[in-house]
Amino acid sequence: MKKITVENLVQKFSLKVLAGEDQLQKEITQSRAHRPGLEFVGYFDFFPTERVQILGKKEITYLHKLSKEERKIRIGNIVHYHPPCFIVTAGEDGLTYLKHHCEEQKIPLLVTKQPEITSDFITKLDAYLVKELAPEIAVHGVCVNVSGIGILIRGNSGVGKSETAHTLIRRGHRLVADDIVVLKKLSPQTILGTHDEKTREFLALRSIGLLNVVRLYGRKAFQDETRITLEINLTKWEKDALYNDLDQEVRYTDYMGVKIPTMDIQLVPGRDVAGLIEAAANNWYLKQQGYNAAEEFMSRIEAELSNADKQ
Known part of the structure; x- marks a missing residue:
């Protein structure tokens, strides 16, 4: 504190x-x-x-x-x-x-x-x-704001968290913190993600070095803090480990007693990880508004089967 x-x-x-x-x-x-x-x-x-x-x-x-x-x-x-x-x-x-x-x-x-x-x-x-005065902890990762949704990107060192954040910044989203993410518990339901001042506006890319995203891409590329609503873990590719279920079961990570929805994205050359994070963020937002794509899909299937039975 x-x-x-x-x-x-x-x-x-x-x-x-x-x-x-x-x-x-x-x-x-x-x-x-x-x-x-x-x-x-x-x-x-x-x-x-x-x-x-x-x-x-x-x-x-x-x-x-x-x-x-x-x-x-x-x-x-x-x-x-x-x-x-x-x-x-x-x-x-x-x-x-x-x-x-x-x-x-x-x-x-x-x-x-x-x-x-x-x-x-x-x-x-x-x-x-x-x-x-909020209770706080520091975690290794990257924090970004994607279309107004705060996302904590986690994963082992060298897995590509900062590179993914850079792609998201190029697509118009915002960096909050790189490497060290400070998490503050503002309420029993709210975790705020921010930087530790020393790393403010900086993004470290392997083979490139340290970048100041504001100097490179303007003020719109950075914001001081964001409410964390989703955690995404970047993991190495494992054969036959991907799930094709229509709707993934929600998992959570606990930070100081606050549960954050969590999902994994496996990495493989050619996979658009930044695009998948954008999709995850937008899909999460739609679910908060009461829309579920899997439910709509199943309702269409049920309607089609019902019509077939009538014929």
Whole structure:
């Protein structure tokens, strides 16, 4: 898991530091922000103290209307729990009292450079934290986005994963990661595939060397991340090992508790592997829309047999 600090939030969202500049190395461990509403009126039974606390126009207006003594009590009750930081989205006017409390308790007080709609800011912040704090593993393979479908290509070293990715890029699809693919678990159903920064935009081809796909083919050849929806294993050719069943039984590979549909493609000279991956991706998409080619084919056969029986 990547380490996230308050300073990372300051840099990511261009926040202004009003207090606690020497406390920006505080770690953030929770992937959701919190708006303290009930806490300001004294209810703390479910107060998520380890979350980033967001103060919007509603909260700041409420605090402004309190008497000096009452405000001191309300804010004091919250800062007593030492959350990682406060972020104000309603501008910095009139925050002297809040700044004083944060300085006293050594809590960073941050403010957006321009007033923002609080719910919109929380959405952006949560999305960032969920990605950055997600459990992750690194696997050997290639990650591509084929017609909007994220595919993880696996196989033994030298089997042709990168060469296949290069063909897909030439056909208008996008590289996400080559060699090392970082998988992040965003939810019990979602695995995100991305690169490890060092290999960003690079594709390594044997006999050719290292390529920068963006320099060669333009921005459309690369994207930073994609949801993994299908895994394809490239395997060596085995005689009599191919199946001609109308509809292949779905197999799955488990990554951090998330099951990804998996299929094998055997390699042999002259076989259009990139074309087969395109077909697999498009066929998977059609199945998600409720269409199954094998079922339609069988229904035609059954209809023909039924008509023959009537004649």
